[in-house]
Amino acid sequence: MFHESGWYGNWGAVIASIVLATFIFTVFVAKPKKMDWKSYGLTEAFIISLFTEMFGIPLTIYTLSSILKIDIPLNGLTGHLFATALAYLGLLELEAAVALVMVVSLLIISFGLILLIIGWYEVYKYREGIAMTGLYRLVRHPQYLGIILIMTGFMIQWPTIPTLIMYPILLYIYHRQALKEEKYMLEKYGEEYRRYMETTPRYNILKKLFK
Secondary structure, three states: OOHHHOOOOOHHHHHHHHHHHHHHHHHHOOOHHHOOHHHHHHHHHHHHHHHHHHHHOOHHHHHHHHHHOOOOOOOOOOOOHHHHHHHHOOOOOHHHHHHHHHHHHHHHHHHHHHHHHHHHHHHHHOOOOOOOOHHHHOOOOHHHHHHHHHHHHHHHHOOOHHHHHHHHHHHHHHHHHHHHHHHHHHHHHOHHHHHHHHHOOOOOHHHHHOO
16 A cells, blocks of 8 residues: 555654654764663654655554545655645645645755864864864754754654654753753863853854844
8 A cells, every 4th residue: 555655654764763863863862871761762763654655654643534524635745744735825836835845845954963073173173171062162052953853853844743753852851951961060070061051052053143
């Protein structure tokens, strides 16, 4: 049934996407020596749910079709639910709506990946002391901001019921982690880190980028 759509039932793509996303997350975000297993586990559940529905079984489309009593075709376009909604409302043709959603989401995801990778590199340059150059001159938590942007991009590109539920919980968990790290840095570096906090926003990179 899924293979008839030419998109779903592609379990090779599901596994490959999950492995790649898990590798990126583990290398550039997770800190094995002081792992927060709750955030790691929930992020992994987000990744698995996202790509299982993106390429495997479209459970959200089945659910919405049943609840809303509408026929949503199973293909690689209608899985972009925001684009599908724009098309059903008559605001855009489906292909144009998908193009819009893809451009917006990929820009956000790409920016998030840049923050992740460069932030990781700068953290490892400053294993001792406070990282205050490069991205850390603009924002205190570029890696957490990066993962939040990546999740936001995927929520725009391919929203599902499970990921919609997990998304706000993950935002809260990463925010709580950021606060814990700031508390640790204040205890370790005192006034030096306090001055850094006063001049550098926690997440709002645009504040200093366009200052």
